[in-house]
Amino acid sequence: MKIALDADGVLFDFQTSWRLCAEGVLGRALPLCGQHYDLGQRYGLKNAEVHKVWAVWNTTSGWLRAQPIESGMRAAHMALDLGHEVYVVTCLPNIRAAEERRRALDRWGLDKAALIPVYGASKLNALKTLRPHFYADDRAIHCREARDAMVPEIVRIHAWGPEQLPDGVCEYPDVGTALSDFLKRHAPLHVGPCNGNPYPGRASASGWPQLQATRETEGDV
Ligand SMILES: [Mg+2]
Numbered sequence: 001m002k003i004a005l006d007a008d009g010v011l012f013d014f015q016t017s018w019r020l021c022a023e024g025v026l027g028r029a030l031p032l033c034g035q036h037y038d039l040g041q042r043y044g045l046k047n048a049e050v051h052k053v054w055a056v057w058n059t060t061s062g063w064l065r066a067q068p069i070e071s072g073m074r075a076a077h078m079a080l081d082l083g084h085e086v087y088v089v090t091c092l093p094n095i096r097a098a099e100e101r102r103r104a105l106d107r108w109g110l111d112k113a114a115l116i117p118v119y120g121a122s123k124l125n126a127l128k129t130l131r132p133h134f135y136a137d138d139r140a141i142h143c144r145e146a147r148d149a150m151v152p153e154i155v156r157i158h159a160w161g162p163e164q165l166p167d168g169v170c171e172y173p174d175v176g177t178a179l180s181d182f183l184k185r186h187a188p189l190h191v192g193p194c195n196g197n198p199y200p201g202r203a204s205a206s207g208w209p210q211l212q213a214t215r216e217t218e219g220d221v
Pocket of ligand 1: 007137138
């Protein structure tokens with residue numbers, strides 16, 4: 001089966017990674033100001049500060065250095081190990097970001113997962129072309145696009161805050177649980193525990209300068 005996954009909020013902990021980058025750039029801790037998707041609102045930043053952080057993120061290989069979400073990585077490895085096709089469908093700003101993301105997937109042992117970068121805000125055409133059997137995303141807008149693309153199983157991963165979900169879209173705390181439930185229903189003979197090291201050949205995660213890497217406690221994401 002074709003398993004399609006978003007990257008940020010599903011495989012990579014973008015929110016925490018960006019916050020750590022921002023704290024290093026701005027030289028102060030950034031407590032959460034609210035469960036907003038918008039980074040400025042989320043951390044109470046001015047537009048100029050957000051732009052400053054993005055500039056550093058882009059020049060320090062932020063897309064490569066983003067921290068993985070262990071449950072997401074484990075789920076992707078499980079799907080590949082079971083013989084399914086895994087596609088990572090992710091919105092990115094440019095080709096350089098896509099190259100970094102490709103290297104990040106390789107770094108965490110997902111070299112057999114196909115990367116489908118989307119240079120824009122909509123994943124609709126990519127999902128229509130791909131026609132996956134399962135799709136997971138942390139944003140309701142992309143879940144809605146998946147529904148419009150007639151994807152039969154769509155899950156929203158609760159990565160950063162609440163959202164109004166389209167009809168037929170279920171919410172899960174992590175993609176591992178969602179994917180296991182899906183495969184049990186549609187490929188029950190092939191589902192089993194994912195044993196052993198889920199990240200063959202994994203690199204060690206690198207923290208952002210000045211601050212130790214820590215995870216947010218708000219429900220990870
Ligand atoms: Mg996302």
